[in-house]
């Protein structure tokens with residue numbers, strides 16, 4: 017039987033929502049992701065930690081289709097992301113396929129990436145109107161609801177430059193959720209923020225992830241948040257998962273020397 021055989025109902029329920037199979041990413045001679053296998057179950061919250069340059073952001077960027085992969089396969093709910101199945105063969109995906117698959121994903125960036133010349137409201141409504149074809153009324157009602165959820169109902173008519181970094185990031189989160197993604201990717205969402213603004217953003221992420229039953233992949237340097245928020249922590253090193261486990265296991269009983277070394281350096285930077 018080929019791998020095209022439809023899955024049985026049992027297999028379907030056990031199927032990961034996101035699957036990386038032997039994914040490699042190279043920039044010239046530099047291998048950034050090295051034969052990476054990673055499964056994320058529906059509803060699971062996974063954080064990726066690890067040293068600078070270990071390939072953490074690249075995982076998110078490839079998933080969001082912002083970077084291509086060099087080798088391997090990524091599937092979202094069993095459907096190839098970067099490929100299309102045609103007559104039992106995998107072919108490189110068309111732009112239409114990528115657009116369709118991308119609709120299942122939302123991403124929040126370190127630098128917010130809001131449109132500075134658009135009001136908060138318009139930052140939220142623009143993509144759903146253009147991409148999903150929502151009417152002005154539908155988009156505005158969705159925006160009002162989400163701005164309420166992130167505590168910014170009174171700021172709809174302001175411009176990003178009039179908001180604090182924490183508020184801008186909360187707009188960034190609301191904007192990503194406007195598209196009703198199943199999977200949310202957070203790339204160091206608090207690292208550009210002043211320390212006193214980090215808490216409000218993490219609180220919003222946590223609340224909305226629960227409320228929307230999101231599947232979350234997050235790259236973060238906030239170890240205490242990773243510990244409280246995640247179902248699983250993956251420690252990356254040299255483009256691979258060097259160790260993974262529950263937050264409890266990774267933070268209190270890491271098995272690998274490299275993980276212990278990394279955690280010691282980030283948790284006790286002066287020690």
Ligand SMILES: Nc1ncnc2c1ncn2[C@@H]1O[C@H](COP(=O)(O)OP(=O)(O)OP(=O)(O)O)[C@@H](O)[C@H]1O
Pocket residue numbers: 043048066067068069070071072073074075
């Ligand atoms: N467009 C690019 N061209 C060449 N090399 C790149 C490119 N993007 C990333 N890299 C390299 O790939 C490696 C992994 O980058 P990535 O951003 O995934 O690391 P990271 O683990 O997220 O690091 P950090 O914690 O510093 O953000 C780095 O060495 C980086 O320099």
